[in-house]
Amino acid sequence: MQFMLLFSRQGKLRLQKWYVPLCDKEKKKITRELVQTVLARKPKMCSFLEWRDLKIVYKRYASLYFCCAIEDQDNELITLEIIHRYVELLDKYFGSVCELDIIFNFEKAYFILDEFLLGGEAQETSKKNVLKAIEQADLLQENIDFQMRLFAGVMVPNMVSESSGLFQN
């Protein structure tokens, strides 16, 4: 896999992971182009498309699009399930994950991804093992700040789509 992008229906980039060296300018250009291409596609269309000399595999979960670029000899269907397994991991970790979780805890989303995929290849496909690694890390940290739970004061309302569970659609 060459890269993975998560973006919202409004075209906001939520997570980007690059497995090939590219300069920032090129990354921005690719992102802009792909977000536009994928958002323009209709719901029942096929999840794969050819783009430059890569294959794009994407899937929408609630308000978020997950989009991977793979090489010619890579398998599209198994990439689709890579996306699904990642969503499952996020869902299990956050407990019914929604877009907001990924916005506010972007670093966690990156950590989970690193446990699951490394250098663009599946490192560990067992859900249990990935979560075990992440939870061990969580246990390692010293003073859990329970105040963190008190988000209410800083939350904005009317974020219906971003707070709907990814698995609801």
Next chain:
Amino acid sequence: MPAVSKGDGMRGLAVFISDIRNCKSKEAEIKRINKELANIRSKFKGDKALDGYSKKKYVCKLLFIFLLGHDIDFGHMEAVNLLSSNKYTEKQIGYLFISVLVNSNSELIRLINNAIKNDLSSRNPTFMCLALHCIANVGSREMAEAFASEIPRILVAGDTMDSVKQSAALCLLRLYKTSPDLVLMGEWTSRVVHLLNDQHMGVVTAAISLITCLSQKNPDEFKTCVSLAVSRLSRIVSSASTDLQDYTYYFVPAPWLSCKLLRLLQCYPPPEDGAVKGRLVECLETILNKAQEPPKSKKVQHSNAKNAILFEAISLIIHYDSEPNLLVRACNQLGQFLQHRETNLRYLALESMCTLASSEFSHEAVKTHIETVINALKTERDVSVRQRAADLLYAMCDRSNAKQIVAEMLSYLETADYSIREEMVLKVAILAEKYAVDYSWYVDTILNLIRIAGDYVSEEVWYRVIQIVINRDDVQGYAAKTVFEALQAPACHENMVKVGGYILGEFGNLIAGDPRSSPLVQFNLLHSKFHLCSVPTRALLLSAYIKFINLFPETKATIQEVLRCDSQIRNSDVELQQRAVEYLKLSSIASTDVLATVLEEMPPFPERESSILAKLKKKKGPGAVSVTELEDSKREGGELNGGGDRGQDTATMAASNASTPSPSADLLGIRSTAPLGAAPASAGSLLVDVFSEAGPTAPSAAVNDDGFLSSAPPSEDPAPPLSEADDLLNKFVCKNNGVLFENQLLQIGIKSEYRQNLGRMYLFYGNKTSVQFASFTTTVSCPGELQSQLNVQTKPVEPLVEGGAQIQQVLNIECLTDFSDAPLLNIKFRYGGALQNLTLKLPVTINKFFQPTEMTSHDFFQRWKQLSQPQQEAQKIFKANNSMDTEVLKAKLLGLGTALLDNVDPNPENYVCAGVIQTKSQQVGCLLRLEPNAQAQVQHTDSPERVSHNYSSIPNFLHYLSPYSVNI
């Protein structure tokens, strides 16, 4: 709001993120960000030392700002500080920041590498994993230099934890991808292969990606992985869905690992060991069988995972291309998917079938689905699926269904999406040319193409139709008539006017007998379009007019009047004005004889690669149809262009070829018989020129053929190699494709590819006569010591070669060690009762096994100096045959297989090259320096080698280089 926020949250970060989200405008957001950046900067610069938590929080904020798309120019040092924190979360954030933000040339890299080094040696698996993730994420050359030797040790050490092994494997893969030269194979390689047997499925899953990548580059060293992969696959395939516990995904056992195993096997030919092969075939059959079983779950994840394995298995079956039974089953399975309700499956089935279509075993089976595919082209709602359908139609096209497919593609073009029209036009044009049995159909098709999608018809397409009409006199009358009719349309595309102008200007006389298309009518028709056309088209029309004056003297007065009018002779466009003035003058002062000479019919075009094919290659559009495939299938069809035949032989031969496919298939568009009648082609692309060297050399061989035919002793023993075989052989030192041999009966084309110490050579035997060859046998032998140096394997060919037919033979070549002789190819057959016997040398030379190597000037000369012993060096001074053109020389040297190194030699006139010759027994580095001396027209070549053995063949091929590196 987030339902849970596990771990150690950072309240300040959450507040900041909320603030940003509350910003009503982009300006407000930028203002808020700038405020935050100022705050962080002052904190970092402040006198008070920051605690780890604050540092982490600010670094995290910077990261967030960066990910929003803003530039960050500070904070790197603080992030690096976090790396050496003892607190896991601080370290983790530090690594994340580094992974996302640090580019490879940062001067911090030394500090980062230090921190990584500490974590790698900490023996704390969590820290080790973090460090490995960071290396894998950044993957820079500096990191490769620092850790490429350390990571293999971690990977294979007995006491390494499983999770660390997984990270180490993929980390190494990333480094190998960025800096393959720094990851040195060693005793660890065999232990890596055995990770396929590891008890931990996660370790196998991670390791196999590494093994696959390494196998592609070093197939021999990893050969043992084949049997291990087969037995692992077999265990997974036969396991129950619950056996693998958490590695079972929606009732499918280990889908990721299965796909990767099948992918790894695609790096190798079918297993030689019968038992292993049997087991693998069993696996593939089981996978195909499972596709027919009722699903264990209704979830799409279940069917996706299952089908992912199925598609990968089908890819492997196609890759082997040797099990007709499996190929046909795969094709049937894909046929079912063609009508599946899941768009994704239809898409993939169309894509996968494209490759099946090129296999001789399944081509026919694919063809049975033509109606479904045509239907998909018409009814699919998703353009990317329609594109796949068009690709598949293109791939399954052959002589039997060409008319139907071309017709369908043409009618689809009328409504096709703009994005794919140009490619469709090219494909239709190629199919029409390739499978044209009668040329009127070809002309009709191209004119239709212009009518339907004129805007998308590129120059190459209309040039091509003109080339073909010019070169085939049997179609000229028809073309003139058809184009005349097409021009009657009130609105016709400018491309039609161009084709019309050109063809009527050349061949209008062929239809002038009919009063409905008398010369004047033709002229008036063309001229009615004149004013709507662009300048280049008008220029073309003016040329057509002057040709009319020659063809039909009765139009002279009318045309002169047109030329004389102000809008022509005083046209503001220089080109038009010049043509009008010159043509007018020419028509008034030249005698009819002069006019007839100047305006003579165009000579046939020299045959080269079809320009359209070249264009499609350049586009290399989303195509399941690869270029090689295209060329492969090209050999099935005869070629339309009679250019080659006409110059050489007689017009009657060209005419008789009109109805039968031309016997000599066009391999890559290279013809050994240069069109003698035609002017030599001038400036073509460099590549073509390098290849077309065959042109000038081959006729001499062709002349000798006559002698060969009559003098060849009709004995059963292999004939001695032709004397000119050495010349023929040398032709191929710097290239892999072309015509190896040709006489009046037989043409042998050759296409070859090499990788590492392995090669594959395709021989195409074309029967040029209309009589069948009987008892056609070919034998490849390696005389003398070559037997122990080169391993050549092949299968026998069909004993009958029909008149005009072509058969193919594949040779698999393995270079065991250095060699200097060429393998011999003996061909025997009966032609009209007489035994024909001929022996050729096959162009397999040691340089084919070169692997180009890049190196810096410093490295190059250091190694050069090390190679000082007499047996490590060879020098030759030879005279240049012709001019020493830089581009030609460069192309030659690249063709040799070495890397041409720029900016290495202090003298820019010199050429230096480096490469590694790959043999089974060893690899030999080879450096080469060519010093042209323009005054004396001589060149020196030095070629030291890195081994102490006397590699006698290197000087030998330098010898080849001398006559054929042309003009040296």
